[in-house]
Amino acid sequence: MRRGTFREGTVDYAAVGATHAPDLMQYPPERSIPAEASWRLGSGEERFRTAGESLLSWTAQRAAGLELRDVRPAAGSAYTGVSFDAEGAPIAPNRTQVEQRFAADGMPFVAPGMTLKLHGRVKGMRADAELRVISVTEERRRVGFVLGTVGGSVVSGEESFDIEWREDTDEVWFTVRAFDAPVALLYRLPGMVRRRRRELFSLYLRAISPLYATPI
Template sequence: MRRSNFEDQPTDYAAVGATQAADLLQYPPDGYKPYEDAIKIGSGDERFAAASASILSWQILRLAGITVSDIERGSGDAYQGVRFAEDGTPIRPGADRTEDRFASDGTPYITSGTTASLSGHVGPYSVRGHVRVVYVIEDPQHVAFAFGTVSGHAISGEESFSIEHRDDDSVWFTVRAFVRPARWFYRLFPFLLLRRRKRLSAQYLRALSPAWASDVRE
């Protein structure tokens, strides 16, 4: 019998794709804490294209100080993601791209179902565990993806990264998440969970906008 590994495992939470919900901050999945932060990172088609490439090649995490390894490209069959209209109504997901695409360093572009291992430290907080990409969106003015925790994390939940080219030509980067403790430490000290979340998001925002300043403390 073949030994199971994290690539075979589903996400360790039920509300897959909920980072797309318009009312996430008001009505997060039961037992989870929601979070959202956004920043304008420039304007124009070139900025949108460059930022989109950064998130679809895992570069956003690496620039934030997180090592991404053991990347296994997903087929998109098991995880195509639920899409939502502006009123929150689920819509049929778009077809996932089937051709292989790579960043300049040879890293394969993210596809639905892709698995990876994350490790490193962001400030005083450790990031370590396995994730699975639960949806990818590539529209003319909106590119996004989200991953969910699989195993080994101190927290459980989902995190999304979105680049939006708005009608006024501005380009915005948004980070959304919903999380809950998965280990005793954060259950015992729940206030640290939000601090960790804020610190991670601050690093992501700085990664695409180095001049951005935040009052988030270590």
């Protein structure tokens, strides 16, 4: 098991880690709009490992047509600290040093404290943002990470990506959760934040599972 979290006062919102809260959809952070979607990707360990590897190598973002720029690891030694359990509660710090990994094209895998700039548009809506990796989880049956906005986005907030291999059914599920508070004037109009989020979720799904999925 590996869990890593980087927490610093540089993100532009207060509720760091709230995408892990079980009651996010009922009680989102103030002025934020929550969203959640889950898809079945298949079943079995091979499917889980393939999907997890894709997720941690930024496939959801890159295959969705978004460009990653200025990807930087955390300054100094990698810090792995407070993480969150399945109920969203903080757990004991983990000081294990995390070795940086790279995809075949040289892109660094997701790592705690990493910063990056995302560039692109989704159905005409801006997806540009400066982001920080808040946490990374690598367990026997769960892989995922959390991204938080630092600035430069039309919204402020957080999104989490999780691949789970369920022990009771052997099924592999991909879950994306987010909360967004509008920043740009256009996105304060009714429905704009939700529309942008729906389009992003759809792109993430196709990126991780291009052949089939069952939405719930």
